[in-house]
Amino acid sequence: MNSTLDLDALDFSKGNGLVTVVTQDARSGVVLMVAHADREALEYTLRTGEMHYRSRSRGLWHKGATSGHVQRVISLAADCDADAVLARVISAGPACHDGTTSCFRDTALAADVIGALDTTIAARQQSLRDDERPSYTQRLLTDRNLRLKKLGEEAVELATACVDGDVERATEETADLLYHALVALRATGGTLDGVRGVLAQRAGLIP
Known part of the structure; x- marks a missing residue:
């Protein structure tokens, strides 16, 4: 855990003994919950490396203690007024009790458009048996030769656009390549979160 949090410097008085905690996915940047x-909850958080909160109705609360959906802490930091923690x-x-990634529904996920795309691909995969007329994404998921062919074509088209110095076309081809790469990754059993984890580790954002 990389924590710059000084509990003695936090202002608990503004919130009658509480500070606001904004919880963010360390890989995607999506706000998961507020x-x-x-002080006790934050002490437990620092001690265990997993998020603890204080609920006005439930008291001290270890996130995921019942559901298993624990939140491993990567970093904690106070805001400029010392009455909120990121x-x-x-x-x-x-993160949400109703089974969604974020308590903010689509609003939070809209900031992560690639994540939203990956979610759509996953949904297409889940409904493969239910759809009589497969979508293009479902055809790619079920046809190895087709998806590898398209993946290669998009890579070549991106390379050509870069050679030509065509920024607009290179941008569009990058979007196409990302889509086809996500489909290919999903078909092999991989996930976008796995990619995020690798990139975050390489960037030193997570241990």
Whole structure:
């Protein structure tokens, strides 16, 4: 855990003993939830490396203790007024009690357009048996030769656009290549979160 959090410097008085905690996915940047914590909850968080909160109705609350959807802390940092904390975490499951990734629904996920695309691809994969007329994505998921062919074509088209110095076409071809790469990754059993984890580790954002 990379924490610059000084509990003695936090101002718990503004919130009657509580500070606001904004919890963010350390890989995608998506805001997962907003909750509160008192000093005890933050002490448990620092001690265990997993998020603890203070609920006005439930008391001290270890996120995921019941569901298994624990939030492993990557970093904790206070805001400029010292009455709010940004918690960057890796979540073992959905952050919201209703099973969604974020408590902010589509609003938060819209900031992560590539994540939204990956979610759509996953949904197409889930409904493969239900759809009588497969979509283009479903055809790619079920046809290895087709998806590898398209992946190669998009890579060549991107390279050609770069050689030509055509910024607009290179941008569009990059988007096409990302889509086909995500489909190919999903078909092999990989996930976008796995890619994010590799990139975050390489960038030193997560251990």
